[in-house]
Amino acid sequence: xxxxxxxxxxxxxxxxxxxxxxxxxxxxxxxxxxxxxxxxxxxxxxxxxxxxxxxxxxxxxxxxxxxxxxxxxxxxxxxxxxxxxxxxxxxxxxxxxxxxxxxxxxxxxxxxxxxxxxxxxxxxxxxxxxxxxxxxxxxxxxxxxxxxxxxxxxxxxxxxxxxxxxxxxxxxxxxxxxxxxxxxxxxxxxxxxxxxxxxxxxxxxxxxxxxxxxxxxxxxxxxxxxxxxxxxxxxxxxxxxxxxxxxxxxxxxxxxxxxxxxxxxxxxxxxxxxxxxxxxxxxxxxxxxxxxxxxxxxxxxxxxxxxxxxxxxxxxxxxxxxxxxxxxxxxxxxxxxxxxxxxxxxxxxxxxxx
Amino acid sequence: xxxxxxxxxxxxxxxxxxxxxxxxxxxxxxxxxxxxxxxxxxxxxxxxxxxxxxxxxxxxxxxxxxxxxxxxxxxxxxxxxxxxxxxxxxxxxxxxxxxxxxxxxxxxxxxxxxxxxxxxxxxxxxxxxxxxxxxxxxxxxxxxxxxxxxxxxxxxxxxxxxxxxxxxxxxxxxxxxxxxxxxxxxxxxxxxxxxxxxxxxxxxxxxxxxxxxxxxxxxxxxxxxxxxxxxxxxxxxxxxxxxxxxxxxxxxxxxxxxxxxxxxxxxxxxxxxxxxxxxxxxxxxxxxxxxxxxxxxxxxxxxxxxxxxxxxxxxxxxxxxxxxxxxxxxxxxxxxxxxxxxxxxxxxxxxxxxxxxxxxxxxxxxxxxxxxxxxxxxxxxxxxxxxxxxxxxxxxxxxxxxxxxxxxxxxxxxxxxxxxxxxxxxxxxxxxxxxxxxxxxxxxxxxxxxxxxxxxxxxxxxxxxxxxxxxxxxxxxxxxxxxxxxxxxxxxxxxxxxxxxxxxxxxxxxxxxxxxxxxxxxxxxxxxxxxxxxx
Ligand code: SF4
Ligand code: SF4
Ligand code: FES
Numbered sequence: 001x002x003x004x005x006x007x008x009x010x011x012x013x014x015x016x017x018x019x020x021x022x023x024x025x026x027x028x029x030x031x032x033x034x035x036x037x038x039x040x041x042x043x044x045x046x047x048x049x050x051x052x053x054x055x056x057x058x059x060x061x062x063x064x065x066x067x068x069x070x071x072x073x074x075x076x077x078x079x080x081x082x083x084x085x086x087x088x089x090x091x092x093x094x095x096x097x098x099x100x101x102x103x104x105x106x107x108x109x110x111x112x113x114x115x116x117x118x119x120x121x122x123x124x125x126x127x128x129x130x131x132x133x134x135x136x137x138x139x140x141x142x143x144x145x146x147x148x149x150x151x152x153x154x155x156x157x158x159x160x161x162x163x164x165x166x167x168x169x170x171x172x173x174x175x176x177x178x179x180x181x182x183x184x185x186x187x188x189x190x191x192x193x194x195x196x197x198x199x200x201x202x203x204x205x206x207x208x209x210x211x212x213x214x215x216x217x218x219x220x221x222x223x224x225x226x227x228x229x230x231x232x233x234x235x236x237x238x239x240x241x242x243x244x245x246x247x248x249x250x251x252x253x254x255x256x257x258x259x260x261x262x263x264x265x266x267x268x269x270x271x272x273x274x275x276x277x278x279x280x281x282x283x284x285x286x287x288x289x290x291x292x293x294x295x296x297x298x299x300x301x302x303x304x305x306x307x308x309x310x311x312x313x314x315x316x317x318x319x320x321x322x323x324x325x326x327x328x329x330x331x332x333x334x335x336x337x338x339x340x341x342x343x344x345x346x347x348x349x350x351x352x353x354x
Numbered sequence: 355x356x357x358x359x360x361x362x363x364x365x366x367x368x369x370x371x372x373x374x375x376x377x378x379x380x381x382x383x384x385x386x387x388x389x390x391x392x393x394x395x396x397x398x399x400x401x402x403x404x405x406x407x408x409x410x411x412x413x414x415x416x417x418x419x420x421x422x423x424x425x426x427x428x429x430x431x432x433x434x435x436x437x438x439x440x441x442x443x444x445x446x447x448x449x450x451x452x453x454x455x456x457x458x459x460x461x462x463x464x465x466x467x468x469x470x471x472x473x474x475x476x477x478x479x480x481x482x483x484x485x486x487x488x489x490x491x492x493x494x495x496x497x498x499x500x501x502x503x504x505x506x507x508x509x510x511x512x513x514x515x516x517x518x519x520x521x522x523x524x525x526x527x528x529x530x531x532x533x534x535x536x537x538x539x540x541x542x543x544x545x546x547x548x549x550x551x552x553x554x555x556x557x558x559x560x561x562x563x564x565x566x567x568x569x570x571x572x573x574x575x576x577x578x579x580x581x582x583x584x585x586x587x588x589x590x591x592x593x594x595x596x597x598x599x600x601x602x603x604x605x606x607x608x609x610x611x612x613x614x615x616x617x618x619x620x621x622x623x624x625x626x627x628x629x630x631x632x633x634x635x636x637x638x639x640x641x642x643x644x645x646x647x648x649x650x651x652x653x654x655x656x657x658x659x660x661x662x663x664x665x666x667x668x669x670x671x672x673x674x675x676x677x678x679x680x681x682x683x684x685x686x687x688x689x690x691x692x693x694x695x696x697x698x699x700x701x702x703x704x705x706x707x708x709x710x711x712x713x714x715x716x717x718x719x720x721x722x723x724x725x726x727x728x729x730x731x732x733x734x735x736x737x738x739x740x741x742x743x744x745x746x747x748x749x750x751x752x753x754x755x756x757x758x759x760x761x762x763x764x765x766x767x768x769x770x771x772x773x774x775x776x777x778x779x780x781x782x783x784x785x786x787x788x789x790x791x792x793x794x795x796x797x798x799x800x801x802x803x804x805x806x807x808x809x810x811x812x813x814x815x816x817x818x819x820x821x822x823x824x825x826x827x828x829x830x831x832x833x834x835x836x837x838x839x840x841x842x843x844x845x846x847x848x849x850x851x852x853x854x855x856x857x858x859x860x861x862x863x864x865x866x867x868x869x870x871x872x873x874x875x876x877x878x879x880x881x882x883x884x885x886x887x888x889x
Contacts, residue, residue: 139790139793140793162384163384164387164409195380211789211790222665224663224665226646226661227645227652227654227660227661229534230533230534231379231531231532232531232532232534232535232536232654232655233379233530233654233655234534234652234655234658235381239646239665239666240665241665241666244666246665246666254721255660255722257381258381261381261384264794268788268790268791269788269791271646272788272789274627274666276628278628278629279627279641279644279670279672280626280627280628280629280633280639280640280641280642280670281641282641282670283638283640283641284639286636286638296681299638299640300681300685303596303623303638304682306594306621306637307594307596307621310593314591316573317573317575317578317591317592318591318592319592319593319595320578320586320595321596321597322595322596323544324535324539324598324599324675325532325539326534326599326645328538328645328650328651328652328675328676329538329542329653329699329702330650330676330695330699331650332535332538332539332542333701333702334675334690335598336542336543336549337568337690338679338683340549340568340573341683342682342686342687342690345577346546346547346555346573346576347546347583347592348544348545349545349579349580349583350536350539350540
């Protein structure tokens with residue numbers, strides 16, 4: 001095995017071709033890598049992942065520098081902390097007051113403000129500059145408030161290079177550079193598929209989930225790691241709940257299946273249906289052509305009686321059970337066990353064949 | 355899938371067959387896109403101009419239902435030109451000579467006639483597939499939802515066997531499953547012929563093992579599939595059905611027949627989260643918890659068992675499916691009780707060797723695990739057959755091209771093919787309740803080629819009847835060159851206004867009994883009306 005990299009004096013194994021940033025992650029060192037998305041090649045523009053490498057003049061961007069055997073990397077010197085704090089303070093001077101951040105004030109802290117807090121960046125160290133302008137786009141999915149944009153281009157790159165939709169791109173030049181969609185600045189009129197990946201990758205409050213923003217109230221939010229209920233891909237998601245209700249969803253970047261990517265169904269249709277007022281909430285029994293509410297006990301007794309009757313008069317094979325390709329393995333397992341053991345038939349099927 | 359989703363990005367040749375991946379599996383499509391960006395050759399086989407054709411190096415636009423002719427001709431070329439992997443064929447396969455003989459008549463010229471693809475394109479695709487070092491085949495419902503679906507898959511498997519593309523990373527034959535846990539439902543035994551872990555019901559030793567574990571004698575009689583069950587109802591032999599979470603009336607082919615069958619039952623139980631069209635027909639409806647309200651596992655299309663976690667309580671008195679089944683079983687005299695779904699899973703793992711090494715504790719620590727994973731120490735299996743097919747040689751299956759069960763004629767001159775659209779899902783019970791989605795796909799469209807539209811005098815967004823021998827539904831016309839001449843396309847996402855499966859055929863694959871959703875014959879009729887349709 002190659003000689004390891006030394007991170008702040010500790011040995012860290014690495015593979016040929018890994019960047020310093022990736023090696024740091026193995027070592028458990030988390031830098032404020034604001035312009036970096038592992039699904040895209042390194043960009044090296046935010047200058048927040050800078051580290052000191054022994055024998056090299058100046059600082060290097062960890063995201064864009066390949067690790068070398070025996071490299072000695074320092075990530076946490078006084079000078080680096082000062083430097084990062086200053087870069088963050090400059091960024092904050094381009095944005096509205098932090099407490100108004102659309103992400104931090106809803107689903108939880110954005111990467112930028114988390115980094116600012118971690119390095120003690122002061123909001124008013126530098127006089128505020130003129131903000132970018134919010135988009136007027138009123139689509140019901142993606143809230144685009146570019147006053148919070150730090151021009152890291154993660155969104156345009158994920159849209160162009162990864163999703164290959166090319167719905168948004170940078171426009172203008174110099175200080176006036178901004179993100180817009182094409183041909184108009186309304187996403188519904190662009191090639192956007194509303195996969196929501198721009199929201200997932202944006203390190204600030206510039207791009208947020210409008211549905212979640214509309215739903216969220218006050219009180220603590222909890223995140224639960226689970227799996228998207230739609231297609232057989234099985235993307236990892238975090239369901240976000242508040243006060244016993246679902247209020248949103250975020251992609252799970254740690255799941256190897258989707259690596260933080262989702263599609264429009266996972267991002268924008270995976271939780272509202274569960275909150276829907278027309279959910280079934282009690283057992284129902286048909287009587288004289290219409291349904292009436294019943295207790296579980298009544299329903300169970302009726303089913304037990306009727307299934308037993310059919311089984312006893314016509315045999316177990318006069319009964320069939322169809323399970324669901326949307327239910328869990330555990331529920332499916334118990335349904336086939338029920339069919340075979342309780343009813344006594346192999347008439348158990350699911351829609352796997354379709 | 356024989357291989358993994360992540361492996362697709364490492365392929366250097368991708369044959370995507372009948373899979374509108376960007377629409378039905380958008381996140382898997384990202385890996386295909388990445389492979390293509392990195393220089394992999396992408397060949398798309400589809401009658402429709404799907405999005406991936408824009409990225410493809412070659413688009414093989416075959417006539418509907420002629421897949422086997424194409425794959426057989428590719429295999430013919432590979433054999434004729436000696437491009438197959440001779441060592442692999444010798445050591446790991448069987449019946450090669452039968453296949454070679456069988457394929458003699460499948461010249462590229464013969465296939466060109468059937469498929470409409472130029473012979474030259476067939477030859478090139480075959481050569482490229484054969485010489486690629488990591489060639490992956492990806493397919494979806496476009497292949498299996500035909501009356502010859504099983505044969506389509508065999509014809510594809512023949513190609514992969516010829517070129518030794520099994521047991522190799524980033525290669526293989528990779529079906530993409532439609533619903534989130536189709537894979538898992540089959541794995542845990544919801545199949546008439548298989549007990550959990552694909553252990554055969556008709557094997558007495560297998561039955562004894564399960565009888566010992568479950569403490570009851572097990573039926574040895576073959577069970578019937580859902581498809582045959584409907585006939586059995588109409589014949590009066592099947593009297594009661596218990597459906598868990600599936601909107602059968604809308605999702606099954608030939609919907610009016612399905613509905614008629616369910617209406618004839620003496621007793622129907624439906625357990626679901628909404629009052630679906632199917633639940634409306636039930637005698638008892640049980641309120642179930644949704645995926646967000648339960649603990650459990652799903653198994654994705656690459657055999658990865660992943661943990662589903664409860665985020666909130668179910669509404670009202672709704673209960674998790676597993677608990678309902680336990681309580682009912684107990685009332686019917688069989689004690690079924692578990693304190694948590696993890697106990698149910700432990701039982702599955704004890705009885706089904708393919709997942710024997712998977713536990714909730716491991717899923718918590720390591721994330722999803724891909725079966726086969728027989729022991730606690732086993733890391734799971736991203737790529738099947740890595741140790742060779744030798745023990746169970748891959749046998750070549752000579753298959754023939756048969757035309758679809760129903761082809762256009764004078765009264766029904768167009769082919770209808772059905773599929774999915776990205777922003778709606780299945781029968782719409784879930785996406786239909788997501789705000790804003792009506793802006794993405796406001797209603798059902800029937801996609802018509804500009805030439806057909808001109809012949810029939812149809813305008814964009816005009817309302818028409820789509821009629822087949824089995825039924826008639828209304829939809830709006832979308833004039834688009836995505837559909838080839840003579841073929842119209844619809845989804846089945848809007849059951850309330852357009853019940854597409856009223857049209858589809860009740861022919862089905864004679865091996866798996868998968869209904870032939872993909873092809874039937876229809877005609878378009880103008881709607882005579884006084885009022886203007888809403889734009
Ligand atoms: S909108 Fe977000 S992701 Fe896009 S450039 Fe601005 S800060 Fe970066
Ligand atoms: S997010 Fe989209 S691609 Fe991923 S599992 Fe859900 S429906 Fe499938
Ligand atoms: S993350 Fe390295 S420069 Fe931004």
